[in-house]
Amino acid sequence: MTGALSARKAMIIGLGNALEFYDFLTFSYFAIQIGRVFFPESQTSHGLLWSLATFGLGFTTRPLGGIVIGTYGDRAGRKPAMMLSFSLMGAAILGLALTPSYAQIGFAAPLLLLVFRLIQGFALGGEVGPSTAYLIEAAPQDRRGFYVSIQYATQGVAILTAGLVGFGLSSALSPEALETWGWRVAFLLGATIVPVGLYIRRNLSETLDDTRAAVAPVARQKMSPLLVVLALLMLGSNTIGTYVMNYMNTYAQDALKLPAQLAFGATIAMGSCYAIASLVGGWLSDRIGARRVMLSALVGMLCLAVPAFVWLNDLRTAVALYTVTAVLTFLGTLACVGVMISIAATLPKASRSGGIAMLYAGAVAVFGGTAQLIVKWLSDVTASPIAPAWYLSIALIAGGIAMFAFRTPVMSTHLAREPA
Secondary structure (H helix, E strand, O other): OOOOHHHHHHHHHHHHHHHHHHHHHHHHHHHHHHHHHHHOHHHHHHHHHHHHHHHOOOOHHHHHHHHHHHHHHOOOOHHHHHHHHHHHHHHHHHHHHHHHOHHHHHHHHHHHHHHHHHHHHHHHOOOHHHHHHHHHHOOOOOHHHHHHHHHHHHHHHHHHHHHHHHHHHHHOHHHHHHHHHHHHHHHHHHOOOHHHHHHHHHHOOOOOOOHHOOOOOOOOOOOOOOHHHHHHHHHHHHHHHHHHHHOHHHHHOOOOOOHHHHHHHHHHHHHHHHHHHHHHHHHHHHHHHHHHHHHHHHHHHHHHHHHHHHHHHHHOHHHHHHHHHHHHHHHHHHHHHHHHHHOOOOOOOOOOOHHHHHHHHHHHHHHHHHHHHHHHHHHHHHOOOOOOOHHHHHHHHHHHHHHHOOOOOHHHHHHHHHOO
C-alpha cells in the first residue's frame, strides 16, 4: 500500500468493526427478553442466568477465530481476513434474529441460539487482529496511537447505536411486544448493514506487502512468555471493566428495578463516553505515551469504582446510573486504548494480525465471557448490589500490576522501525 490512510477512510474501516460489535453486544442488552423467549417456562426464574450463560459461551470460540482468521490475515492479507469475519458475523446475526422461540420448536430453539452465538464469537475473535493491524500499518507514523483508538471509538459507536435502538424499541413497544418480537428488530437492523460493510471492505487497499509469502510463519515468530502473561492480564482487566459497564443496562433492570426504557439510557451513556474517550486516549498516547495514559486512567477508575456503586444504590435514579456509567466508562476506555497501543508496539508486522487476535480473543474469552455471569452470580450469592464494584476492583488491581511491569521500550518495539 502506498501512502498513509486518511482519517476519514480509517473511520470507514472502523464502521465495519462497529457493526460486528453491535451485533455481538445487542444480545447482552436484550438478555432479559431473550432469556424468557428461548428457555423453558419452568426455568423462567433463572432465564436471565441461562441467557447470560449463552452470551458467555459465545466467547469460547473467540480464541479459535483469533487463531484461524488472525493468522489468515498474516498469510493472505488483512483485507480478506476482514471480509471473512464480517461475512460470518452477518450470517450469524440473521440466524439469531430468525430463530423461533422455545414455545414454537422446543429445545431446538436454545440449541440454535447457542450455535449462532458460537459463530458470532468465532467471527469477532478474528475481527480485532486484522482490523487493528490494518489501522496501525496504514496510519501516519506520528498518529498511530490515534488510529488505533479508532478501533475502540467505533466499538463505542456500536454500543451507542445499540443503546439508542434499545431505547427506541422499549419506548415504542409494550414490555410484551418487546419480549415477543421487538428484540429481533434490533438484530435485523444490524443485518441490513452487512452488504454495505462488505462493499466497503472489498474496495480497501492491502497493507501487508507482497513479500509476505517469504516471511517466516507466525509459529516461528514466537512472542516472549513475559509479553503473553502481561498482555493477557492487561487485556483481561480492561475486558472485565468493559463488560461490567456493558452490564449496567441489565443491572439497572435486575438490581435497581428501573424500567427498561431508563436502563437503556445507561447503554447510551456508555457508548457516547466510550467513543469520545477512545479518541482522547489515542490523542494523548501520541503526545505523552500510552503507558502514562493507561496507568493514570486505571488508578482513577480503581479509586472511584466502589464509592460510585454505593452512591448509585443509595439514590437508584436514572441520573446516578448515567453518571456512574459515564465516568467509569471514560476512565476504563482510556486504559483500553493505552493497552492496545502498547501491545501492538511489541509485535512485528509479519505476526501482528495473528498476535493481536490471539491475545485479545484469549483474554476476552476468559474474562469477558464470564464477567456478566459472575457479576450476577456474586450479586445473588452475597445479596449485595455492590458486588460488581468489588469484582471490578480486583480486576483493576491485577491489571495495574501488569501495566506497571509492562515497559514497551524494554521489549522490542517494531512500530518505530516500520515506514509510515
